[in-house]
Amino acid sequence: MELVQSEGGSVQPGGSLNLSCAASGYGFGTCGMGWCRQAPGKKREIVATMGPDGTTKYADSVKGRFLVSRDNNQNTLYLQMDTLKTEDTATYYCAVRVINEGDCNYGLDYWGKGTLVTISS
Numbered sequence: 637m638e639l640v641q642s643e644g645g646s647v648q649p650g651g652s653l654n655l656s657c658a659a660s661g662y663g664f665g666t667c668g669m670g671w672c673r674q675a676p677g678k679k680r681e682i683v684a685t686m687g688p689d690g691t692t693k694y695a696d697s698v699k700g701r702f703l704v705s706r707d708n709n710q711n712t713l714y715l716q717m718d719t720l721k722t723e724d725t726a727t728y729y730c731a732v733r734v735i736n737e738g739d740c741n742y743g744l745d746y747w748g749k750g751t752l753v754t755i756s757s
Contacts, residue, residue, distance in 0.1 A: 637661035663734030
């Protein structure tokens with residue numbers, strides 16, 4: 637499976653961005669998927685996840701501001717980011733787990749190459 641992320645961008649605080657992650661290959665939606673980010677000098681952190689049943693979870697820092705969604709017909713994962721803050725500046729990565737041997741616990745993880753999001757006035 638290959639994941640192709642949309643370009644990020646630079647916006648002012650309070651602005652919005654929508655990231656997409658298009659998957660090619662078999663298995664999209666069979667297990668979980670989500671978004672992580674890594675700010676300069678910091679560890680990678682999970683931002684939002686979506687289970688195969690559509691259940692979503694968010695990091696406390698983005699709850700109420702970010703929304704993860706997917707389009708199974710288009711094999712695409714999205715991250716709508718609103719009310720952006722300077723601390724949201726990071727490289728954002730999408731990840732998709734594909735079922736393996738009939739079990740997501742043995743799933744195969746695929747990652748996008750990352751896209752830079754800069755929030756600055």
